[in-house]
Amino acid sequence: MAIGANLPHMRRARTQAGAAGAKCMSEYDYDLFTIGAGSGGVRASRIAAAHGARVAVAEEYRVGGTCVIRGCVPKKMLVYGAHFAEDLEDARHFGWDIPECHFDWIKLRDNVLGDVDRLNGIYTQTLENNKVEIFHERATITGPHEITLASGEKKTAKIILIATGARPLIPSCPGHEHGITSNEAFHLDALPKRILIAGAGYIANEFAGIFHQFGSKVTLINRSDQLLRGYDESMRDRLLQISLTKGIDFRFNADFRGIEKNADGSLTVAMTNHEPLEVDCVLFATGRVPNVEGLGLENVGVELDEKNAVRVDEYSKTNVDHIYAVGDVTNRVQLTPVAIREGHAFADTVFGGKPTTLDYGCIPSAVFSHPPIGAVGLTEAQARQKLGSVEIYTSDFRPMKNVLAQRNERSLYKMVCEGTTGKVVGLHMIGPDAPEIIQAAAIAVKAGLTKADFDATVAVHPTMSEELVLMK
Structure with a gap:
């Protein structure tokens, strides 16, 4: 009608x-x-x-x-390629006779x-x-x-x-022309043995994980003492801990002073508060x-x-x-x-004659670091500042695959709820498949569901995602 x-x-x-x-x-x-x-x-x-x-x-x-052309899609393909480094190693613990493997960057x-x-x-x-x-x-x-x-x-x-x-933003330091950005990273003729990545946002951390898994010695420098500004502090701390354990170096409170190209083609990077560093490649990931x-x-x-x-x-x-x-x-x-x-x-x-606006609230996001991060809604700090009364639920666990692979790396899930109503206002997770899980979970946060709604949902066992309905 x-x-x-x-x-x-x-x-x-x-x-x-x-x-x-x-x-x-x-x-x-x-x-x-x-x-x-x-x-x-x-x-x-x-x-x-x-x-x-x-x-x-x-x-x-x-x-x-x-x-x-030069962002999310080719980068995710490199992320897939990088994951095989640990997957092939882990496969031996699952009964597979894996010979020594050689990685072909050009291919x-x-x-x-x-x-x-x-x-x-x-x-x-x-x-x-x-x-x-x-x-x-x-x-x-x-x-x-x-x-x-x-x-x-x-x-x-x-x-x-x-x-x-x-x-990409390129810093104006002397010798900046010797550096590259994420645009050029997809076209390198060879993997650098030593790479310095400038920045601490999602692009910097993603390429840090990629190059590390491909065998490069990675040093990430940042002008402040924090990485992944805007993400929940617990996720940021866990990624830093895991990255350090893997062997990625971090230099905080480091501003560029300049880049000098040496006779052998290597680069010497001078920075504040730290000794100069010699590398083969400098990648700028300092914003866009x-x-x-x-x-x-x-x-x-x-x-x-x-x-x-x-x-x-x-x-x-x-x-x-x-x-x-x-x-x-x-x-x-x-x-x-x-x-x-x-x-x-x-x-x-x-x-179309249909006035339409976009709701910028509760936009889910992911960092395809190693391991990846998924997030939607308010961080714990944002919720405390905005709402005052909040309740925090977490699950800090070792994924089943990591246990059998004898890998000590732990995942962390956090649920941020409004204190009086139990409404879920933020979900944050770091661990395998976090970006895949957060997409479905974001629907629940966007819909205004409560912790009780999550608790009333039967878990799918054994999965990583079941931790969403088991958090304490």
Whole structure:
């Protein structure tokens, strides 16, 4: 009954939208021109096209963006490769006669890059199948509704979407040109015997685990005395403890003074509060900055915030009515699934007649360190500051596989609850498969379930995840 009652209104809306689209086409080359074909830009363009908009995308590098080409996807493949180092060793305790193994970096590197090529093709095909026109070149905003391509060709669009993402931040210390970033890490011609990783965020810790398992001597330095700022302190402490046990070195309160290249090709890194260190490679993982330079934003008066990111409202609109921005270039939450949701919400709002915003609360995240971390909601410290009364439940245990493999590494799960109601406001875990487990658990936290709801759920035994319903 309700659906039938809405049908005439929906037909009128589609007719009006069609008329508006026809008017738009008489004035502009496109309804939407997207600058940047990463996760957010591709989703926004595809959904806008599905709503009937005529869409074009400009991408100066490769379709797929940071995540697919030089981020999450190839990095996760390296993480898989790194895990075999311990898995092959552990297999001997499970009865497998494993000979001495040799790791071939070039083979893994080339296989990973080959799969990146495959994904680049799939993303390109997705846009083409949705009749989105692709320009494989840089685009600059040169007027209110005007975009100029690197070839000099000019295009006009009713709506312009900025989805140019972010890039690694490179410190300005002397000799910084001798370092690399995560972008170049996937293309190394050989594994470094000694690598220094600058930073203590998720990228730094992930690559620390990867290179360590591949046999490199890893030293991680950080300007403060903490790693993984923003994650629960218990998880951070446990990762540091495990990493030190594995043989990864940490130097805290260390600022770069400079990098000097030696005659034999090695690098000498000078830093505050510590002795200089000689390594074969320096990898900068010191944060990411929005890609806003050279876009012509100043030509149309698009405002940037104090961190040089594009300032937008809840609908991803800038201060200029016909210009929007999604993804890392806005520096709201720099996660691929968030960029995708923002792009989808933008397309539904502007071209689907369905105003949509994104809820940034309770966004789950993972660190693919070794072992990995999964988290959703408030940390213990955040909950105490925000709620006052909290109850903390934990499970500190040795996974069954580790017991038989004679590996002492322990996992830790923590549940943060509101003191008066028992509502679960945060879940944090470090251990095998933590990112896989946290996805399902995040649904429960998002839904506002309580510790009693978890306790009332029968455990799946024997599993790692059963600890979620057994915490004390």
